[in-house]
Amino acid sequence: MLELYAFATPNSVKIPIALEELGIAYQLKPINVRRGEQKDQSFLTLNPNGKVPVLFDPDGPDGKPLTLSESAAILIYLAEKTGRLLPVTGAMRARVFEQLFFHASGLGPAFGQAGFFKRNDEKLPLAINRFETEARRVLSVLDGVLARSFYVAGDELTIADIAHFGWLWRREFAGIDFIEAPNVARWYEAMEQRPAVGKAIARLNGVTG
Numbered sequence: 001m002l003e004l005y006a007f008a009t010p011n012s013v014k015i016p017i018a019l020e021e022l023g024i025a026y027q028l029k030p031i032n033v034r035r036g037e038q039k040d041q042s043f044l045t046l047n048p049n050g051k052v053p054v055l056f057d058p059d060g061p062d063g064k065p066l067t068l069s070e071s072a073a074i075l076i077y078l079a080e081k082t083g084r085l086l087p088v089t090g091a092m093r094a095r096v097f098e099q100l101f102f103h104a105s106g107l108g109p110a111f112g113q114a115g116f117f118k119r120n121d122e123k124l125p126l127a128i129n130r131f132e133t134e135a136r137r138v139l140s141v142l143d144g145v146l147a148r149s150f151y152v153a154g155d156e157l158t159i160a161d162i163a164h165f166g167w168l169w170r171r172e173f174a175g176i177d178f179i180e181a182p183n184v185a186r187w188y189e190a191m192e193q194r195p196a197v198g199k200a201i202a203r204l205n206g207v208t209g
C-alpha cells in the first residue's frame with residue numbers, strides 16, 4: 001500500500017485529495033511539523049529537504065519502490081500512474097502544467113511568506129506589505145482564470161485544481177479571503193463539496209489535526 005508522510009498543511013492536503021479522487025488506498029504517516037519532526041534524521045532520509053508531503057510507493061515504475069517529495073511532482077506521478085486528472089496531450093495538458101508551476105512558484109510561496117511575516121513576532125512592515133500585496137495579486141490572477149473556465153485548466157477537474165486547493169484551504173494563515181475573488185469563491189465551494197475532498201481533509205485532520 002502507498003504511504004503518505006503528511007501533516008494538516010497546505011502542501012500535504014493535496015496528496016490525500018488526489019488519492020481519494022483516484023480511489024487509491026493509502027496509509028497516512030503523520031509528521032508533526034509543529035514539533036519539527038520533518039527535520040528528524042529518519043525523515044531526512046526520505047526527503048533531504050525536510051518538508052512534507054512525501055509519498056512512498058512500494059510498487060513504483062518498473063516494479064521498484066519509489067520515494068517522492070514535492071507536492072506537484074507527486075500529483076503528476078499519481079496522474080501518470082493512473083492515467084487520470086492530467087490530459088495525455090493537447091492544450092489542456094499545457095494549461096495544467098501552467099497552473100501547477102504558477103501554484104508552485106507564485107501562489108504557494110506568496111501565501112506562505114504572507115503568513116510567515118504576518119505572524120512573526122518581529123513585525124517588518126515592508127515584508128508584510130510586500131507579501132500580502134503579492135498574495136492578493138496572484139489570487140486576482142487566479143480569479144481571472146476562473147472567470148473563463150469552471151476548473152483552473154478547463155472544464156474538467158485536474159491535478160492543477162488540487163494543487164491550488166491546498167493553499168486556498170489554508171488561506172486564513174496568509175490573512176487572505178475571497179471577498180475580491182468571486183470566481184475563486186465559486187470554484188472553492190465546488191471543490192469543497194466533492195466527496196473526495198471532504199474525505200481527504202477528514203482523514204488528514206483525524207491523524208494530524
Ligand SMILES: N[C@@H](CCC(=O)N[C@@H](CS)C(=O)NCC(=O)O)C(=O)O
Nearest residue numbers: 009010011033051052053070071072
Ligand atoms: N515545494 C514543497 C513545499 C513543501 C512545504 O513547504 N511543506 C511545508 C508544509 S506545507 C513544511 O514541511 N514545512 C516545514 C518546514 O519547512 O520545516 C511542496 O510543494 O511539497
